[in-house]
Amino acid sequence: MKILNVAEKNDAAKHISGFLSGGNSQRREGLSPYNKIYEFNYNFRGRNAKMTMTSVSGHLLNHEFVGQYRKWLGCSPDALFDAPVMKECSEDYLKIKSTIEREVRSSDVLIIWTDCDREGENIGFEIITVCQRIKPNIEILRAKFSEITSQSVRRAMATLGPPNKLISDAVDVRSELDLRIGAAFTRFQTLRLKRVFPEVLANHLISYGSCQFPTLGFVVERYKAVQDFIPEPFWKIKVVHKIKDVSVEFVWKRVKLFDQPFCEILHEKCLENPKAVVENVLTKPKSKWRPLPLDTVELEKVGSRKLKINAKETMRIAERLYNQGLISYPRTETNIFPSGMGLPQLVEAHTADNNWGQFAAKLLEDGVNPRQGKKSDQAHPPIHPTKYIDKLQGNERKVYEYIVRHFLACLSKDAEGLETTVEIDINNEKFIAHGLQILALNYLEVYPYEKWNAKEIHEYKRGQTFNPTSIDLVNGETSAPRLLTEADLISLMEKHGIGTDATHAEHIDKIKTREYVGLLENIYFVPGELGIGLVEGYDSMGFEMSKPRLRAELERDLQGICDGIKDPKVVLQEQIEKYREVFRKAVEQANKLDEMLSKYLNTQPAIVENNTNIAMGALPEHVIKCSSCGCGMVLRARHNNTSFISCLGYPPCRQSIWFPEKVIEVCLAPDTCVECGTDVRLLKFKFRGGTMAPFYPDVYTGCIGGCDPQLNAMLEIRQNVGSAPNVTVTPAVNNVANYNGSNTRNVTQNRNDEFRNQRRTQPTVPRPTGPPPNLPDGDGDDVQCNCGQAARRFTVQKDTPNKGRHFFSCSKPQGDAARCTFFLWADFTDNASTSNRNEPRNPRPGFTNTNYNNHSGPSFKARKRGNFTKTNSVSRKCGNCRQEGHTRNNCPNR
Missing domain, CATH: 3.40.50.140 (Rossmann fold)
Structure with a gap:
């Protein structure tokens, strides 16, 4: 094996x-x-x-x-x-x-x-x-x-x-959506804005992503909050009591007031009777909690905030450590250690280290006591070291050391202390002060990434009075919110469901690469002119493209797919339709995008039409769907001015339809086939003179979708079996309710009835027909056409190999809308009169006995669109002398 x-x-x-x-x-x-x-x-x-x-x-x-x-x-x-x-x-x-x-x-x-x-x-x-x-x-x-x-x-x-196929399906849905949405908006933005601002954006790729834009939106929103912030002055009373070298500050219980005169009155009141009375003294234990077991988001945030390594690089290093067997899988949402994990053995591996070995040994003596969180992805435990190593250098050493110290800290005890709170009264104004005495550092001994500072306070007793060292009226201003750091941005993305723990860093890196944002002091995110212009441009249209709602909905749907609650095809189609509508409206209002960008780029925009066809090549219209992969097939020209039909799935799908030499020219007709459906186009053929007679004129408009097997047979259209493609080609899902993953169209009976009803009002293809199912006896006088009336005998007048040959057709005059398309060679009726009438007759080699006004019967199988097959395999006859064994090109009777 x-x-x-x-x-x-x-x-x-x-x-x-x-x-x-x-x-x-x-x-x-x-x-x-x-x-x-x-x-x-x-x-x-x-x-x-x-x-x-x-x-x-x-x-x-x-x-x-x-x-x-x-x-x-x-x-x-x-x-x-x-x-x-x-x-x-x-x-x-x-x-x-x-x-x-x-x-x-x-x-x-x-x-x-x-x-x-x-x-x-x-x-x-x-x-x-x-x-x-x-x-x-x-x-x-x-x-x-x-x-x-x-x-x-x-x-x-x-x-x-x-x-687990469900989990894989969720990724496929997300991947396809990201491709479609991202490519559509990116091409639209880039191609349009390069023309509108050629001097500024000529060399820019102006990308869009459904996670990328909400991430940019967070940066713009905070930046605008900072820019729009108007500081307000405030006043507050500060009381200080100093004994020897220890100074205690009492904070006003009102905190601050925005009314200066009133604040001055209260301050004067305190100065009138400045004696402070201690109303309450409370001392209680105070703990500083040890960290929760480490998950991916926390690793990214600490990497950025404490280790000064950006989130993307932190995760790249963590991946390397994982692949070397040094840490557990670094992409996890879990902050709960499962029972029976063997934590003491993992701690024991670190007792020999010079930096944290002593702490690890003490931890084993006291017993591990992990703090448990509330999150579990049911796949991976929290990030923890799996092997001890002391030979790492640089940032790898920093990340590994942090993971080890975090692991040891979360298994230890909370830091312990005593907090004293003192409340005083000065002429009916209340003030409060806090002091902290640290009793045991515990986890903080091994975890230098957090601080807990003691704060000295005098020993006060309830009822005690004292004179403060100072009672001051101080003023200040409200401060603007802080610009976002990378850790702040990751927190917002997690809160609003933008991306996953595995993709946060990638989205942030993308908006930096695209120059949508930059870093101030290498710490704080600020939007660039292009970034803020794009966000405000779409906001002015009334869309939420820079808001988290749309992407958060998708993330919930993807989780639903993983849980088996949501259908991947339904989710895919619903999301496509949401963004398609946004795209359509964005194109209609694209001038608003130009206006906003003009404001920030400080450049006058060029006037461009609001459409999506800027500098576009014409996309060939579909003739029919490919029977192999389901993609559209289009008409293409060859170098020798002939045409063929090829699949848009090329090169992985090599399905094609080649026309014989008798076809001089072929082009798309304006109408679609009323029998095969609106996704099958009619083709206008020009044949070499007489090569298709008497069945078809030299110029003929017809359908190759399968409803005219005679035409397909004469054009030698059959299933082209090439090399199997090495990839799966997926057409977009247009009707989720009827979509079954097949490459063939499901035509219901109702739809067939609809097509038949449309034939009364829509243009139809004048299609020559074969003989009726039962041929009459005699010389042909009782031959009936498809109208049920006696057919009329005609003679071929054209200078072709069939010149002088008789045939039957509808007796109604040419141009009459009621004239049917019946056709039958007269010599077939002669042959029929001498044959056994109980035997099935095949009046024309290579063609099925088809009645085009009746879709029932075995020949209707040929209507399945995309199944390009020849009909009955009968030896071909010479078009000149009607004998077998040669063709008209080498006919001895020429």
């Missing part, structure tokens, strides 16, 4: 294989130089198995638009809400993908070792997708772990289970 194991990073694969093999794994090279292969023997389910361990480097597949939709000028931005998307492997990761494909061919079992969070689950399913294309029936198992240690890895092997 051979088992393929795939981890999320090479370091993880290396350490996991090391633990499972007892350090005896053999390394060999993969096709990617960064992703090695480790092999070893392992007893799996009581059998000796050969284990192969390799890795990816994050996401193996990513959502992308297909074909012309990828080009910035290939389509209007609003088309991206419906454009087909696919999950494909980028060129950088093709070697990783090839390694996995090669290794899985000889494997019996696939074990996924990606991180146990949403993204990790989705990456796992990307690996599964690649493997199942090579080996569809391979057994798939999921290893669940929170740290890369020997105990955790072996426990994961003993508890293998199925991967």
Whole structure:
């Protein structure tokens, strides 16, 4: 038995294989130089198995638009809400993908070792997708772990289970939405604003993201609050009592007043009788709580606030420490240690350290006592050290030391002290003072990131009187709120549900990279001209694009998908429609965006129309949907001026329709097919003279959707089976209620009735027909057309191989709207008179016996749109002499 194991990073694969093999794994090279292969023997389910361990480097597949939709000028931005998307492997990761494909061919079992969070689950399913294309029936198992240690890895092997598709679906929905929404708004903003402000924004990418903009909105909102703040003067009374070197300040119970005259009256009142009377003295125990077990958000905030490392870099370092097996998984919302976790053993590993070893030893003596929070993601424990190391340097050392000290502190005791509160009265004005005596630092001995300062106070007794050293009237001004720090911003994002603990740092970094915000004193966020202009521009339209509501709703829906409550397709479509409506209105009011940006960029805007087609290339209109991937198929021109139909899913989908040489020219007709539906366009053909006669004139408008099998057969349209695409192409969901994931259209009976009713009022395709189901006897005088009347005999007059040949058609005059499309060669009726009337007749080789006014019967199967097949496979005859074995081009009778 051979088992393929795939981890999320090479370091993880290396350490996991090391633990499972007892350090005896053999390394060999993969096709990617960064992703090695480790092999070893392992007893799996009581059998000796050969284990192969390799890795990816994050996401193996990513959502992308297909074909012309990828080009910035290939389509209007609003088309991206419906454009087909696919999950494909980028060129950088093709070697990783090839390694996995090669290794899985000889494997019996696939074990996924990606991180146990949403993204990790989705990456796992990307690996599964690649493997199942090579080996569809391979057994798939999921290893669940929170740290890369020997105990955790072996426990994961003993508890293998199925991967969670719901969690992966949530990531796919989020990823596709981010692509569609972000690309539509980014292209619109960038292409428009470059033209409106060519001198300022010519080289800018003006991106939009549904998490990016609310994050920017927080910065702008706080900045405007600071700018708009008007300070107010206030007055307060301050009492000081000093004995020797100890000075105690009593705070006025009124705190402050904004009425100066009244405050002066109260101050004079205190000075009239300045004797202070102690009314109450209260001494009580005071504790400073030890920290909660560490989660991701707290790690990001402390990294920024205390370690002076930005959140993105902090998480990058934490990922490296995790992959080296030094800490547990760093992306977790949990702040509760599970019971039976073995905390004393983890503490014991640190008793030898010169800096915190003594504290760890004392902690073991007193017994660990973790403070428990209230959050758990049911996937990972709080962040904690899993292995002791003293050889780290730089920022890695800082982050690792913080995690260790935080871990030891949260297992210790709260700091203990005594707080004394003294209340005094001076001529009926009340004042209060506090003092603090620290009794035991406890956790603060190992946790230098927090301070607790003692505050001396005199010993007072109730009823005591004294004369204050000073009673002063002091003035001040209210102060503006503080600009946001990175820690403040992360707190707001968490509070309002913008992003996740795993993505906060990325969103913040993105708005800095785009120059939407900058840092003041390298600490405080301030918006740039472009950032504040964009936010105020959309705000002036009445939208909440910079507010957290829309994105927070999505985050709740994604959690609903993970919990099995929400349908991914419904969530996807609802969110697309919300943003599509916002986009449509934003385009209509785009001049408001110009006005606001002009204000902050200090540049006069150029006048540009409010539409989405600025500098756009025309997107080809769809002819029909692809039977392979469901994307639209469009008419394209070849270099030799001929045409063909290709799928917009190219290059992963290579489905195409090629026309024979008899087709000189083909173009889109203005109408759609009333039988196949509004998403199938009619085509106007120009044929070589006589090549389609007598069935079709040289210029003919018809449908290749399947409702005219004769036309498809004569055009030799069949299913083109090319190489299977290596990616999944997903058209946008237009009707969630009827969407079943299939690439074919579900046409209900009601819709068929609707199409038949429309034929009375809408333009129809004048389609030549084959003979009726039952041919009459005789010389043809009793032949009836589709109108139920006697057909009229005609003679071919054109100079073609059929010249002089007789045929039957409707007797009504040309141009009569009631004239049907019946057609039958007269010599078929002659043949029919001598044949067995009980046998089914096929009057024309290669065509089904079809009545186009009756959709019932076996021939109606050919109407399934996208199923491009020839009808009955009969030997072809020469168009000149009607004999088999050759064509008209090499006919001996020419």
